Amino acid sequence: MADLRAQDRVIAIMRTGLLVVTAVVQLGLNAAPLVRHQAEYRPAWVVDAAFAVLALVTAVCAVWVLRGRPLPTAVVAVGAVVVLVASSAVTAALPPDGFFLDVHWSFGLVGWHLLVLLFDRVGLLVAALGTHFAASVVQFALAGGHDRAEVGAAGVVVLSVLSFQAAIAVITLVLRRQSRQAALVAAERDRVTTRAALAEQWERDRRVTFAGQLGATLPLLVGLADRTLDPRDEDTRHRCALAATQLRRLFAENDEVPDPLVHEVAACVDAAQRRGVEVSLAVSGAAVPVPTAVRRELTAPLVVALSAVRGRARVSVLRTDEEVRVAVMTDTEVGIDGGSALVEVDCGTYGEHTRMEARWRTRTG
Amino acid sequence: MAHEDRLTAVVVDDHPAVRAGVAYWLTSGTPPIEVVSSGEDVSAAWLDEGATADVVILDLHLGGPTPVLGDLRRLVEAGRNVVVYSMRADDEIALHCLELGALCYLTKAEGADHLVEATRAAARGDAYTPPSLAGALAGDRSDHRPALSARETEVLVEWFQSESKDFVAQRLGITASTVNSHLERIRVKYAQIGRDAPTKAALVARAIQDGLIGVDEL
Numbered sequence: 001m002a003d004l005r006a007q008d009r010v011i012a013i014m015r016t017g018l019l020v021v022t023a024v025v026q027l028g029l030n031a032a033p034l035v036r037h038q039a040e041y042r043p044a045w046v047v048d049a050a051f052a053v054l055a056l057v058t059a060v061c062a063v064w065v066l067r068g069r070p071l072p073t074a075v076v077a078v079g080a081v082v083v084l085v086a087s088s089a090v091t092a093a094l095p096p097d098g099f100f101l102d103v104h105w106s107f108g109l110v111g112w113h114l115l116v117l118l119f120d121r122v123g124l125l126v127a128a129l130g131t132h133f134a135a136s137v138v139q140f141a142l143a144g145g146h147d148r149a150e151v152g153a154a155g156v157v158v159l160s161v162l163s164f165q166a167a168i169a170v171i172t173l174v175l176r177r178q179s180r181q182a183a184l185v186a187a188e189r190d191r192v193t194t195r196a197a198l199a200e201q202w203e204r205d206r207r208v209t210f211a212g213q214l215g216a217t218l219p220l221l222v223g224l225a226d227r228t229l230d231p232r233d234e235d236t237r238h239r240c241a242l243a244a245t246q247l248r249r250l251f252a253e254n255d256e257v258p259d260p261l262v263h264e265v266a267a268c269v270d271a272a273q274r275r276g277v278e279v280s281l282a283v284s285g286a287a288v289p290v291p292t293a294v295r296r297e298l299t300a301p302l303v304v305a306l307s308a309v310r311g312r313a314r315v316s317v318l319r320t321d322e323e324v325r326v327a328v329m330t331d332t333e334v335g336i337d338g339g340s341a342l343v344e345v346d347c348g349t350y351g352e353h354t355r356m357e358a359r360w361r362t363r364t365g
Numbered sequence: 366m367a368h369e370d371r372l373t374a375v376v377v378d379d380h381p382a383v384r385a386g387v388a389y390w391l392t393s394g395t396p397p398i399e400v401v402s403s404g405e406d407v408s409a410a411w412l413d414e415g416a417t418a419d420v421v422i423l424d425l426h427l428g429g430p431t432p433v434l435g436d437l438r439r440l441v442e443a444g445r446n447v448v449v450y451s452m453r454a455d456d457e458i459a460l461h462c463l464e465l466g467a468l469c470y471l472t473k474a475e476g477a478d479h480l481v482e483a484t485r486a487a488a489r490g491d492a493y494t495p496p497s498l499a500g501a502l503a504g505d506r507s508d509h510r511p512a513l514s515a516r517e518t519e520v521l522v523e524w525f526q527s528e529s530k531d532f533v534a535q536r537l538g539i540t541a542s543t544v545n546s547h548l549e550r551i552r553v554k555y556a557q558i559g560r561d562a563p564t565k566a567a568l569v570a571r572a573i574q575d576g577l578i579g580v581d582e583l
Binding site: 280282283284285286314316318319320321325327329350351353355357 | 454456474496497500501503504505506518522525526527528529531532535536
């Protein structure tokens with residue numbers, strides 16, 4: 001963003017420079033010939049009015065340009081038309097032998113006005129400059145009675161003014177393009193730096209999280225590898241089921257999903273279903289944001305209950321306006337202790353059913 | 366409309382296998398519920414014998430992508446007892462169906478027992494609240510939801526979590542019939558915020574008659 005503003009600043013400076021040049025050319029260079037040749041114009045008031053109108057256009061542009069703002073479209077449109085009309089009016093009021101000479105001061109000046117007005121509309125700028133030159137040449141031709149020397153002199157003036165102003169236009173164009181490219185490159189560099197920093201942070205977090213949560217898995221793997229644990233043993237199988245469910249939940253934790261809690265619960269359910277347990281999952285209430293730490297605590301008792309269940313289970317997630325409740329009903333008795341300041345865990349056996357529930361109050365207090 | 370000793374239903378569903386399955390479940394219960402008509406669009410519920418069936422079992426998604434809520438509204442306005450039987454467990458749509466005056470919203474995952482019970486209740490003009498609908502009611506966060514007592518909310522939550530009324534009764538130290546009357550009371554509260562319909566009036570009137578709610582609570 002900062003670089004885009006820098007680019008705007010470069011453009012504003014260039015436009016201000018053009019405006020100053022326009023004002024200096026008009027007041028410094030063109031006022032004198034206007035006064036000197038007053039008697040030659042027919043009528044003189046048209047030329048005076050055109051001079052005043054062109055000065056006015058410069059003044060109006062200054063209102064925006066000096067504050068570094070882009071010109072409004074309406075100002076640009078009206079300004080360009082007014083400038084072209086003023087130019088034609090001066091040309092029409094010239095004495096027959098005055099074309100492109102000192103007396104035709106507007107010819108060079110108008111190009112500067114058009115540069116200021118159409119600075120950021122390149123197509124229109126070329127069209128307007130073209131119109132201006134074509135109109136002047138046509139008016140020159142229509143006046144008639146020029147000898148070869150006059151035509152030659154006119155050609156030299158037209159070409160020099162044209163090439164000078166075209167060069168200015170090309171230079172501003174190139175500067176603008178380069179400053180835009182510089183801004184884009186700088187913005188991209190910033191984005192890459194931010195992404196790299198974020199990725200590094202994420203990687204660090206993940207290492208810490210995984211190391212913390214793999215606690216139950218690593219001793220199990222070590223035991224199996226050393227053959228101190230027997231895979232045929234019921235207890236080992238249960239520990240494997242628990243580790244598998246924990247890992248599935250842990251992998252689900254890092255997924256980008258709209259409803260992470262249900263995603264993690266579904267991962268636990270899926271792990272149990274793969275062991276051949278019949279599990280149904282019911283979800284009600286619209287999703288609410290649940291912090292990762294709370295999700296871990298809400299799903300931890302579920303992981304234990306589901307890895308112990310042998311027959312069937314019903315898992316439910318309920319979001320009300322006050323709390324989030326994750327419950328599991330199983331036909332297998334499991335002892336779950338736990339709970340914390342954040343999440344309340346309740347477990348009980350009623351006849352053939354064991355019910356476990358973890359509750360988190362979304363509104364504290 | 367209803368015959369003295371014979372319960373009748375019409376099944377509207379775009380899948381022939383579902384129509385056949387529902388008809389089988391309903392007729393094999395005791396007492397059996399007779400499916401007098403069935404079809405893949407709502408016309409089955411308006412024509413011939415379907416027009417006088419006690420209960421309309423309506424699938425919300427009949428081929429098209431949009432649920433046929435307009436048809437549900439027209440059926441309810443005509444005083445029909447409608448059980449919505451849908452593929453989707455969508456809380457918002459379930460609550461909307463209740464507001465329109467459906468007596469039950471049942472998901473197809475919920476099985477035969479709930480469908481038979483819901484149909485039997487609907488034939489009497491009673492509401493039935495299966496576990497998934499109880500979850501939707503417990504999770505309802507809309508502004509105009511009725512105020513439920515702490516006990517009523519707990520009944521909804523326990524019923525949603527366990528799918529067993531005996532379990533709910535055991536947990537909360539009440540009888541199974543008290544669980545039912547809590548659920549009925551909740552449904553009357555919801556009926557009161559719903560659209561005006563003959564079924565709603567009947568539901569509220571019967572709740573007063575049974576002493577579930579007092580006249581002053583209206």
